[in-house]
Amino acid sequence: MRWEELDQQPCSLSRTLAVIGDRWTLLVLRDCFLGVRRFDAFEKRLGVTRHLLADRLKKLVEHGVLYKQPYQQRPLREEYRLTDKGLALHPVIMSLVSWGDTYMADERGAPIEHIHKACGQRMKPVMVCSECAEPVGARDIEARPAAAFGEDAQRLVAG
Known part of the structure; x- marks a missing residue:
């Protein structure tokens, strides 16, 4: 599996990693949840190049994780805000x-x-079952291939 093909895999984790699966993107998201919104603030906190930061922010906007909101008109300046999709990453x-x-x-x-x-x-944070609210860990969950994905999902599930 090639890195640039992750978004085409029949695996939710692969598709997610295609959007948020690198260290800079995760650190941008961390800072978003800590209240950082402006490009210069991300750049200063992360110590990342402007080009790399712009690339990561653009990708998050393109995938609907962040949106840009103007905070100044002349010259136009925008800040980055979490969408509902982005907030779901909390x-x-x-x-x-x-x-x-x-x-x-x-x-x-x-x-x-x-x-x-x-x-x-x-x-x-504690993971709980959405149906009974009991805490769950790795040994409490069975993974089964979804019928709609057939053999594609079968190869993802060990056993």
């Missing part, structure tokens, strides 16, 4: 952050605390 980013807090933090611990506004407590 659990993904939070899961990666939680994994990093658990397995990649140094002796000082997690660099950022995430506080649930409703109860005021520090929180960690």
Whole structure:
């Protein structure tokens, strides 16, 4: 499978990686969730070249993850905002952050605390079943090929 063909695969993870699967894009999304909106602010925080940043932002806009909103007319200046599609990536980013807090933090611990506004407590993301609300982990889920994808999906499921 070639990197530039990921978006054509019958696999939701491959299709997702085609849009958000590189380190700079994930860091742009992290910053979006931390309230960064302007090109210069992304550039300063990330230390990435203007060309690379422009490419990643353009891709996120083209795929409907971000949209541009003018904040100044003369000269035209735009900021980047998360769409509903972009906001739906929050659990993904939070899961990666939680994994990093658990397995990649140094002796000082997690660099950022995430506080649930409703109860005021520090929180960690938990995956739950959409039907019964029970917490689920890797060993609690069985993957089955969807009938609509036939053999294409069969090769994705081990076993």
